Amino acid sequence: MKVNAMLKIKKLGILFLVCAMVLSVFAGCTAKTSTEAAPTATAAATEAPAVVEGPYYSADMTAEQIVVDAASQGKVGNWGLGNEYEIQALLSKYGQDTTYLSQAFDMDGFDDDSILLASAMTYNELGLVKNSYDGGYGYGDTVSYIDMNDEGVAMLEDNIFCTKTFAEANPNTVKAFIAASMKGWAYACANPEEAAEIVYSYGSSVSSEHQAYMAGEVKKLVETDTAGNTVTVYGKMDTAAMQQTLDLAKTYIKLDDAVAADALAGFELSNIMDSTYWDAAMADGAVLGTPEKTDVTIQLKWLPQAQFMGYYVALAKGYYDEVGLNVTITPGGGDISETTAVYSGQVDFGVTWVSNLIAANAGGMDLIEVAQVFQRSGLVLVYKLND
Numbered sequence: 228m229k230v231n232a233m234l235k236i237k238k239l240g241i242l243f244l245v246c247a248m249v250l251s252v253f254a255g256c257t258a259k260t261s262t263e264a265a266p267t268a269t270a271a272a273t274e275a276p277a278v279v280e281g282p283y284y285s286a287d288m289t290a291e292q293i294v295v296d297a298a299s300q301g302k303v304g305n306w307g308l309g310n311e312y313e314i315q316a317l318l319s320k321y322g323q324d325t326t327y328l329s330q331a332f333d334m335d336g337f338d339d340d341s342i343l344l345a346s347a348m349t350y351n352e353l354g355l356v357k358n359s360y361d362g363g364y365g366y367g368d369t370v371s372y373i374d375m376n377d378e379g380v381a382m383l384e385d386n387i388f389c390t391k392t393f394a395e396a397n398p399n400t401v402k403a404f405i406a407a408s409m410k411g412w413a414y415a416c417a418n419p420e421e422a423a424e425i426v427y428s429y430g431s432s433v434s435s436e437h438q439a440y441m442a443g444e445v446k447k448l449v450e451t452d453t454a455g456n457t458v459t460v461y462g463k464m465d466t467a468a469m470q471q472t473l474d475l476a477k478t479y480i481k482l483d484d485a486v487a488a489d490a491l492a493g494f495e496l497s498n499i500m501d502s503t504y505w506d507a508a509m510a511d512g513a514v515l516g517t518p519e520k521t522d523v524t525i526q527l528k529w530l531p532q533a534q535f536m537g538y539y540v541a542l543a544k545g546y547y548d549e550v551g552l553n554v555t556i557t558p559g560g561g562d563i564s565e566t567t568a569v570y571s572g573q574v575d576f577g578v579t580w581v582s583n584l585i586a587a588n589a590g591g592m593d594l595i596e597v598a599q600v601f602q603r604s605g606l607v608l609v610y611k612l613n614d
Contacts, residue, residue: 282340283613290373291321293610297343298323303608304330304342309582312479313606314346316380317373325479337609338364344608347372350444350534356609360436372607381453381604382472383581385534386596387462387525389569394504394595397575399516400523403550404576405508405598406515409461411541412600416446416461422536425543429556432530441533448601449537460509461537462598464502469581469599473499476585484590491589499585500596515550524555525576526568531558535578537600566592 284293297303298318305314305327315325330336330346334356337345347353353372359365375381387408394401415422419442427438450458453468473494482488507513527535538556541547547554557574559565565577566587579587584594 282343283611284343284371285614286371286612290378293344293373294318294321294608295323297610300343301326302328302341302343304328304336304344305346306330306332309580309586310346310606312475312582313375313380313382313604314608315479316475317375317378317608320378320380334364337611340611344373344610347607347609348605349607350441350448350605353607353609354437354440354444358437358440361434362437366611369612370609371612372609375604375606376453376455380475381468381606382475383468383599383601383603384448384605385528385578385601386581386584387576387598387600388579388584388594388596389576390572391501391593391595393575394501394597397519398504398507400518400520400552400575401504401597402508402513403515403518403552404523404525404547404554405462405505406513407541407546407550407552407554408537409509409598410546411539411544412449412461412537414544415442415536415540416449419443419446419533419536422540423533426531426533426536426539428543429531429539430558432532432558432560438533442536444605445533445536445601448603448605450602452602453604458602462505462509462600463602464500464505464596464599465602466496468602469496469500472581473585476582480582480586480589482586482589487589487591491585494585494589499581499588499594500599504597518551520575521551522553522555523576524557524574525578526557526563526565526574527559527578528565528580529559538578566594569594 294303294317303314303318305311307329311327314327318325328342330342334345334347334352336342337356347356355363356366356370357363387405389401420439423439423442427435431438433441449461452458452465473496477491477494480491482491508515525538531539542554542556565579566583568574569577570587570592581596584596588594
C-alpha cells in the first residue's frame, strides 16, 4: 500500500519544526515527556488486556485495553513538538508512562506495523489512511481509532488571534474581521464541496479529492463541541473546553526557562483569551464601526487547504469587502511561524492552536485569542482491526 510520499508528508511537518523554534527563541523551552497524570486521570486498568491476535486489535476491545497493549510495546506514535500533550494525557489516564514513539510526518510507520497506535488528524492523515485516492493507503473500514474528545483529553486547535496591543488599538478592525471570517466559516460549512473548490483554486497543497474529504471533516470540527453537541454559532469560546486545554497544557508543557515555567503555572484564561471582541461582533444587530486599519493580513499555520476554508470563502465571496477590510491571506510553511509573525507585527492576525498560544505567551509574547474556530480536537490514534 505504498503511495506518493510527497502527499503523505504534507501539512504538519515543517509547521511543527517551526513551533519548536518559536518556543526555543521566546521561551527557552523544549517539549519533554512527563510522567505526571492529567487532572482527570483514572487509575490503570484492573483487568488484563484482551488477547491480541498479531499486531492488530479486535473491534470489541476497549480503548483502555488497546492503549495499555500498544504502550507496553512502546508503539504509540506521535509527532511531538506540541502535538504530544493529548497523547501524554491519554497515556496517563490509563496508568502508562508518557513516553511515545517518534512518528514521521507520514503514515508509513502505521503501514508497516512499527507503530500500532499512530497519531492522525481526522481531516488529514486519517483520510489518507482510509481512502484510496492519490496519496492514500486505502485501508477503508479495516481501521478504527481512539478519539481524544471521547477520552476527555481533548485540547482545542485552530483559533484566530492577534496581539493585545493590536486589539486595543483597533477594536473595530478586530470585530469586523471576526464577523466576516465567521460568515465565511458558516458558508463553508453549509457548502463544503464548494468551499473545497474555492480553496483548491487558491493553490491547494493537496489533491482535489483529499481537499473535498478535508472540507467535510473540518466542518465536523467547527460545528461539534468536545462533548459531541452541535454548535450553531461559529467561533465561540467555550470556557469549559478552553479551561481543559489550559489545564492539560499546564500539566504537560515542560519549559526549561524558570521564568516561563512560573508564568505558565500561574496562567488563567484571561492570559490567553478575550471574548469581548467576538461577543460584540456576533451579537444580534451588531454595529461593527469603521475599521481603524483597513489593510490587514492573516497568517495561516500551513499551506492552502480546507483546514482554513472559512477565510478563503470570506475572501472569495466578498465578505471582508462588505465590512471595509482589504484582507491578505498568507499561507504558512517553510520558515514561517504564525505566533512570531503576529508578535513581531509582520501580520495582524494568525491561526494557531491554543497550546501554541499558551506556550508563546509563557515565553513572553502578548497574544490574545479572539475567536475559537475548531470546537473539538481533530487528533485521534488510529489502529488496524484484525477482524
